[in-house]
Amino acid sequence: MKSHNRYELSGGQRILRWLYVLTLIVMGFTGFGQMPIFKRYYIADIPGMAWAANFFLTHYIHYLGAIFLFALIAYVILGYILSGRKQFSLTASAYVRIALLGGIVVTGIFRVFKNLPDVVFFPGFTLFIDIAHLGFMMVYIFSALFFLIIKSGWVVRKSY
Amino acid sequence: MANEISRRLFIKGGLAAIGTVGASSLPLPATVRGATQGALATLIDIRKCIGCEACVEACQEVNEPKFPEPEKPFPKMYPSRVKVSDWSDERDVMDRLTPYNWLFIQEATVTVNGEEQTFTIPRRCMHCQNPPCADLCPWGAARKLKNGITRIDADICLGGSKCKAVCPWHIPERQTGVGLYMDILPAFAGNGVMYKCDRCYDRLEQGELPACIEVCPENVQKIGPRDEIIKEAHAIAKEINGHIYGEKENGGTNTIYVSPVPFEELNKAMEKGPGKPHMKPVEDSMAHADNLAKAMVIAPLAGAVAALGKFYKFTKNDNGSEESRK
Numbered sequence: 001m002k003s004h005n006r007y008e009l010s011g012g013q014r015i016l017r018w019l020y021v022l023t024l025i026v027m028g029f030t031g032f033g034q035m036p037i038f039k040r041y042y043i044a045d046i047p048g049m050a051w052a053a054n055f056f057l058t059h060y061i062h063y064l065g066a067i068f069l070f071a072l073i074a075y076v077i078l079g080y081i082l083s084g085r086k087q088f089s090l091t092a093s094a095y096v097r098i099a100l101l102g103g104i105v106v107t108g109i110f111r112v113f114k115n116l117p118d119v120v121f122f123p124g125f126t127l128f129i130d131i132a133h134l135g136f137m138m139v140y141i142f143s144a145l146f147f148l149i150i151k152s153g154w155v156v157r158k159s160y
Numbered sequence: 161m162a163n164e165i166s167r168r169l170f171i172k173g174g175l176a177a178i179g180t181v182g183a184s185s186l187p188l189p190a191t192v193r194g195a196t197q198g199a200l201a202t203l204i205d206i207r208k209c210i211g212c213e214a215c216v217e218a219c220q221e222v223n224e225p226k227f228p229e230p231e232k233p234f235p236k237m238y239p240s241r242v243k244v245s246d247w248s249d250e251r252d253v254m255d256r257l258t259p260y261n262w263l264f265i266q267e268a269t270v271t272v273n274g275e276e277q278t279f280t281i282p283r284r285c286m287h288c289q290n291p292p293c294a295d296l297c298p299w300g301a302a303r304k305l306k307n308g309i310t311r312i313d314a315d316i317c318l319g320g321s322k323c324k325a326v327c328p329w330h331i332p333e334r335q336t337g338v339g340l341y342m343d344i345l346p347a348f349a350g351n352g353v354m355y356k357c358d359r360c361y362d363r364l365e366q367g368e369l370p371a372c373i374e375v376c377p378e379n380v381q382k383i384g385p386r387d388e389i390i391k392e393a394h395a396i397a398k399e400i401n402g403h404i405y406g407e408k409e410n411g412g413t414n415t416i417y418v419s420p421v422p423f424e425e426l427n428k429a430m431e432k433g434p435g436k437p438h439m440k441p442v443e444d445s446m447a448h449a450d451n452l453a454k455a456m457v458i459a460p461l462a463g464a465v466a467a468l469g470k471f472y473k474f475t476k477n478d479n480g481s482e483e484s485r486k
């Protein structure tokens with residue numbers, strides 16, 4: 001694997017990475033919380049977790065997470081374009097993750113759009129969007145775990 | 161008064177006749193047909209309702225083909241605390257909402273000008289303008305239609321009852337043992353199908369009136385383009401010095417009640433509980449989502465500005481160090 005030329009993250013990048021991972025965990029949890037399963041499967045019974053069964057609250061947090069994620073993604077993309085790409089190139093696993101994340105974000109945007117007043121989707125489209133959003137997320141989780149195991153990062157330092 | 165009495169007498173005799181007029185012979189008014197692009201709303205003038213329940217019976221009758229026919233015994237569900245909701249042996253219940261009764265007549269006895277008066281109020285789904293049941297349905301089984309109907313698709317619904325939990329009036333009612341979940345993992349996910357008034361979407365498509373509106377001998381309900389209905393509701397309210405419910409509740413609904421007494425009083429006087437919704441003021445449940453959606457537009461800009469700022473600082477520092485090296 002490419003681990004030999006895996007690039008050591010700087011302090012700032014490490015913070016960004018943790019923010020990203022943390023946001024995705026929160027998004028994953030509150031996203032799952034949109035299905036009525038936390039109450040049925042005792043998650044909400046764990047002391048301090050009763051909030052997890054409050055659909056409006058998990059929905060609110062999911063939206064807040066999306067706001068943060070959008071800002072983070074814009075920051076990282078622009079940062080990469082402005083300065084990062086001179087020194088680093090994206091790994092194959094980064095492209096896979098970008099594609100999946102793109103899928104999650106785009107379907108998520110549609111979902112937010114649908115929730116606005118006066119927006120009506122034709123039947124079947126909402127179902128498609130919902131399942132695609134969940135599907136992209138599940139594939140993302142599994143591929144992220146796989147890339148973690150094979151130690152494939154997002155970027156490698158360009159060799160000159 | 162005399163007029164009212166004669167009308168009542170007419171109803172008693174004429175109700176059967178109305179029933180035989182046939183479903184399709186009372187077409188949707190032209191204004192409604194022409195306005196199918198926009199949201200339709202119903203006006204419910206509770207002064208007129210005599211509580212005959214003809215609407216309730218008509219609703220059961222025309223919607224019978226949509227009612228659940230559950231397979232029994234129900235598959236065992238895990239964990240064991242998951243409750244079975246079974247109304248299939250109580251299909252005749254008319255005094256509350258059930259999967260087999262999407263409309264009921266709620267009573268409220270209040271004192272008006274020192275006199276006791278009982279109001280009978282048809283209750284069903286409000287068909288919200290921004291329905292949390294549809295917005296938050298994780299499958300898109302509950303959805304909002306262009307003509308202002310909120311409908312739960314019985315073929316997709318898994319019966320998780322989230323729509324009921326987030327509905328400010330807890331309208332949808334569950335029947336276990338039917339629907340898609342039976343074909344997936346009946347023991348572990350889902351619990352049936354949620355049912356509620358679909359405002360006779362199929363009849364509206366055919367240019368017919370919802371059954372409850374068509375059959376009502378007192379013309380309690382009226383359906384039309386929402387803005388016209390709102391105008392009319394306000395005109396009536398002004399005339400009788402009355403009150404309106406449903407225009408602003410939950411951010412606006414397509415069911416507009418008009419009453420001569422404040423809804424607060426009616427709400428206090430009516431029996432509430434499972435299948436018997438309140439008439440309290442309701443805040444817009446989806447307001448938080450609408451506000452955060454706006455912030456989502458700004459978020460990427462904020463991120464980009466931060467990146468630009470950092471880059472600018474970075475290049476400036478870079479230049480600075482170059483210069484200092486000279």
Ligand code: SF4
Nearest residue numbers: 209210212213215376
């Ligand atoms: S709305 Fe009409 S049909 Fe229904 S109970 Fe009242 S008067 Fe009878």
Ligand code: SF4
Nearest residue numbers: 285286288293310327
């Ligand atoms: S009243 Fe309840 S079930 Fe009906 S549209 Fe509004 S939120 Fe949905």
Ligand code: SF4
Nearest residue numbers: 219357359360370372
């Ligand atoms: S509109 Fe149709 S489904 Fe709704 S209460 Fe009236 S008859 Fe029943």
